[in-house]
Amino acid sequence: MEEATASPVPPKPKPGLKRWFGPGAWVALGVFTLGRLALEPLRDAPHFDKHGMDAFNATETYTLKKNPQPVKVAFFGSSQSLWAIIADDVARETGLNPAEVRNLSCEGGTPFDLWNLIRRNEAHLRELRLAVVEVNPFVLRQSLDADERVQTDLYQHADFSERMLLKNRANRVGQLAEWALPVCSVRHSLESAILNVMDPQPGNAIYPCPEERTSPASDWHAWHQKSTLSKERLTLSPHTAANRMVGNWRLSKLQDHSLRASLAWFAQHRVRVVFHELPVHPEVMKVIREKPEYRQGHDRFIAYIESLKPQPLARIYTPDPADCGLQMEHMADRTHINENGAHLYSRHMAEKLRQFLPELDVVDVGGEDAHVRVGVGE
Structure with missing residues (x-):
């Protein structure tokens, strides 16, 4: 008998794409997709507990959405505007209906928060006629993109392209991962x-x-008083404050995009826009004027503001408290006005705005001469 020949062993197939796209992979992809869709509605749901509610959602929920009165004059900005602008004082000095004048600023507010508030609440802003927008070198600087509050805002509300505008690669990767699968938000x-x-x-x-989230509350005191909760704000040196504002100032692409998008929306809806730069402590302004690197940073900031299109109706520059009748005793800390100062500044702001209010429904937006510069002594 002839010995049976052994059948040859078939060659082992080379690993290909099929091994990665088998039935298990499709199941995992389906679970991932369904999970993301299920979590998406929760991404920008506000935090209503007292310890976790962020300032943006507090302003959006209480000051705008749950207020049935239409808003015709609104102030937008950071904690500087939140502390410095008393809407009732502005309304009283200008003769407007107090219910239609609203301070929509929030703690840590940036141009991204402004743009986000607009696009999420167009129906609530349909009667807006005058927008007073804070221009602040600190919130426009590139280094602030890594701030925890800014990162939280982006986690909740930024789209894909806005996350890609971040300069820091680690921040971009983290934001894109959060966009793909909401976890932190x-x-x-x-x-x-x-x-x-x-x-x-x-x-x-x-x-x-x-x-508890939309007013200065217990931090609203004179700069030298011990009752202010934020001790670091009181002990901050003028040089440190100036450096945080304009030291090595570079523009954030994200905040630039957000501010330009907001201005375009205002122009499209025929809303008058006024820029204002708020006062800071006199010692901080002295350092900015004396140190060339700080002065150059502030000059770059001003040049950027004046290059923006569409142009605002007016620009009010009062970084020195003396420009608007304030003194050192009216400052809560290096960059914020206290309650007494807020009443004075609100009246000063009302005087500047009164010229733009007679015919709020007749608006002329655009044109090279459609703006004025309001500065020191005007």
Whole structure:
């Protein structure tokens, strides 16, 4: 008998794409996609608990959405505007209806917050006629993109292209990962999750008090008083404050995009725009004037503001408190006005704005001569 010949062993197939796209991979992809779709509605849900609610959602929820009165004159900006502008004082000095004058600034507010507030609430801003926008070198600088509050805002509200505008690669990667699968932005406390579902009316006993997030509250004191909670703001040296504002100043692409998008929206909806630069402590302004690198940084900031299109109706530059009748005693800290100073500054602002208010419904937007510069002594 002839010995049976062994059948040849077939060659082992080369690994290909099929090994990565088998049934298990498609199941995993489906679970990932469905999970992302399920989490997406939670991404920008506000935080309603007292400890977790962020300032932007507080302003959007209480000052805008849950206020049934239309807003015709609005102030937008950071904590500098939140502390310095008293809407009721401005309304009283200009003869406007106080219910239609609103301070929509928020702690840590940036141009991205301004643009986000606009695009998320166009229906609530349809009667807006005058927008007073804070221009602040600190919130426009590139280094602020890595700030925790800015990162949180981007986690919740930024689209893909806006996340790509971040300069730091690690920040971009983190933001793109969060865009692909919401994780950080969907974390809510049990209290906040329940209130998001219930959505009770303001004044309800279980509802958080809006003034805890939308007013200066206990930090609104004279700069030398010990009762101010933020001790670091009081002990900050003028040189450190000046360096944070304009030291090595570089423009953020994200904030530039957001500010230009906001101006385009205002122009499209025929809203008058006024820029204003708020006062800082006299010692800080002295350092900025004396040190060439700080003065150059501030000059670059001003040059950028004056290059923006569409042009605002007016630009009010009062970085020195003396420009608007304030003194050192009216400062809460190096960069914020206290309550007494806020009443004075609000009246000063009302005087500047009064010339733009007679015919709020008749607006002429655009043109090289459609703006004025209001500065020192004007």
